[in-house]
Structures are given as structure tokens and as C-alpha cells.
Amino acid sequence: MRDTNEMELVFDSISVNEGFARVAVAAFMTQLNPTLEEVADVKTAVSEAVTNAIIHGYEKEVKKIRIHCQLKEQVIYIEVEDYGKGIENVKQAMEPMYTSKPELERSGMGFSFMEAFMDEISVVSEPGKGTLVKMQRKIGKGRELWTTQSL
Amino acid sequence: MKYEVQENCLTIFLPNELDHHNAEEIRRKSDRLIEKHHIKCVIFDFGETNFMDSSGIGVIMGRYRMVNLLGGEVWAVHANERMKKILVMSGVTKIIQIYEEEHV
Known part of the structure; x- marks a missing residue:
């Protein structure tokens, strides 16, 4: 069975796309069977990274933001990239x-939230x-034991 | 977004998702009302809100700064577990109070 899956999104750096980006990533990760809390955590982290790209990377100029997601076993790997002014x-x-x-x-808490939720x-x-911000989160921590043991 | 002024108290009914995109509008409208009505108490109503990121925390901190100069205060009401978690994690609960329904 295939146990990896990838997707990539490229979109304009306008604030209405913050909602689009986190919902798209949330929809993609549902195949890992996450809890509501896991989805909410990842959505928050994606929202922070995309907001940073819009406000700080491009300083509200409209350019492209790229999101790349990979699911591998039970882990979601997310990259959020802008080609703006850098840090x-x-x-x-x-x-x-x-x-x-x-x-x-x-608030100055964007990266703290990403660290807390991923x-x-x-x-x-x-x-x-x-x-380029790279984040990862294992989905289903503490839930995986019995399935593997019972086989 | 809905805003309600009663005497010197402003209630801001937050949207379903509170992010940078709609934070700007809340900031602009609420600041106009705070100045016009000499608001001393700001209530953020999370009744409809299911998502918030650090931009939402920025909005709360900013309104706190405005009314705090006049000795005012800021409350959060109807916050679900997720919203409470974000509020507590951010440390903003050191300057605002979460109104708990059970205490009614």
C-alpha cells in the first residue's frame, strides 16, 4: 500500500488566502484520520506561517506563496515558502x-504558536x-498501539 | 461583525474565524467606537468563533492597551475550549479575564 501522498499549492499573498490555505491543508490531512484538535493545531500553525509571509515576507505586496505538504506514514510535513525580503x-x-x-x-507570537502546535x-x-518554514506533526500519537499489536 | 455599545461598555461579536484577514476591520471599527463612546470596558464575545491565531491575540492586546490607559478592562465571553486554550497559551489571560458561564 502506498503510504505517502503529496500536494502543492501556489497562491497570491493576499490576506483572504490565509483562510483558504489552512482549510486546504486541513482537508488534505484528513486522510490521516486526525482528531479535531490535531486539525485545529495544524490549521493554526499554517495560518501563522502564511500570515508571516504576507505581512513580513512581502510586506503586503502581492506575490506568490508556496505550500508543499507531504503525508508519510502518520506524519504531515508542511513547507510554507515566500520569495520576499527574508529575515x-x-x-x-x-x-x-x-x-x-x-x-x-x-503579538509577536507567530513562531511561538507554530512551535507549540507542531x-x-x-x-x-x-x-x-x-x-522557508518547515514544520512537521505526527498524527495519532498514543492511538496507534493496539492496531499494530493485534496484527 | 456586530458591535454593541451599552453605556461605556463595548461588546465585539467576533466572526467564526479570527485571523489577520479580519483582524484589521475589527481593529478599525472598534477603535472608532472606543473613542466616540469613551469606552472603558471591552467584551470580546467568542460565541461564534471556532478559529483564532496570534493575530487575534494582537487585536485583544491592542484594545487592552487603549482602555487600560483609562483604567478600563477587557473580558472574553463564550469562549469554547479551543479558544480558551489559545488565550491561556498566549499569556493574554494575564491582562484580560475569561468570563466562565458556571459562575452565573
Whole structure:
């Protein structure tokens, strides 16, 4: 049986697509049979990454955002990429409460939420080139034992 | 989005999904009402809300800053378990109060 599945989305960096992106990823992951909470966690993380790309990556210019998702066994791997201005200091950007745009009332919690809701996250960014956020989350933690044992 | 002003209290009926996309409008409309009616108490009604990300936390923190200068306060009502989790995780519950139905 095939146990991987992939999809890719490319869409404009406009705020109405934040909802589209998280719902599309949520729909794709349903084949892993996630709980409502797992879906909500992944949706929140995707929303944070896409919002960052729109506000910080492109500073509201309309360009393209790419999302790539892969399901492999019970893990969803998500990449959110923009080709915008990039982040000078990734470590600082990931600190809780840090925001480069306090005037926009950003809470500074985008990366903290991604870290809290996903198992792993890494950020690769180059000023002037763009930012790539990679996240992963295992679906069905603590639920998988009996099926394998009973076989 | 619906807004209700009673004396110096503003209730903001939040949408189904509170993200950056609709945060802007809530910010603009509520700030106009806060200034016009000298609002001291802001109530975020989560009755219809099933999704919120850190942009929603930004909206709450911003309104808190506005009314706090006048000695006001901010409440969250009708928040479901997921919304409470996000509010608590973000630490925003240090500055706002969650109204629990059981205490009615």
C-alpha cells in the first residue's frame, strides 16, 4: 500500500488566502484520520506561517506563496515558502513576543504558536531571497498501539 | 461583525474565524467606537468563533492597551475550549479575564 501522498499549492499573498490555505491543508490531512484538535493545531500553525509571509515576507505586496505538504506514514510535513525580503536574524524573529512591526499590533507570537502546535519547525531565510518554514506533526500519537499489536 | 455599545461598555461579536484577514476591520471599527463612546470596558464575545491565531491575540492586546490607559478592562465571553486554550497559551489571560458561564 502506498503510504505517502503529496500536494502543492501556489497562491497570491493576499490576506483572504490565509483562510483558504489552512482549510486546504486541513482537508488534505484528513486522510490521516486526525482528531479535531490535531486539525485545529495544524490549521493554526499554517495560518501563522502564511500570515508571516504576507505581512513580513512581502510586506503586503502581492506575490506568490508556496505550500508543499507531504503525508508519510502518520506524519504531515508542511513547507510554507515566500520569495520576499527574508529575515536578517532568524533567532531573534523566533523569540516569543518579538515583532519587527509593533505598529501593526502584531503579538509577536507567530513562531511561538507554530512551535507549540507542531512537533518540529525549522526556518531557513536569506535577506532578499525569501523564507522557508518547515514544520512537521505526527498524527495519532498514543492511538496507534493496539492496531499494530493485534496484527 | 456586530458591535454593541451599552453605556461605556463595548461588546465585539467576533466572526467564526479570527485571523489577520479580519483582524484589521475589527481593529478599525472598534477603535472608532472606543473613542466616540469613551469606552472603558471591552467584551470580546467568542460565541461564534471556532478559529483564532496570534493575530487575534494582537487585536485583544491592542484594545487592552487603549482602555487600560483609562483604567478600563477587557473580558472574553463564550469562549469554547479551543479558544480558551489559545488565550491561556498566549499569556493574554494575564491582562484580560475569561468570563466562565458556571459562575452565573
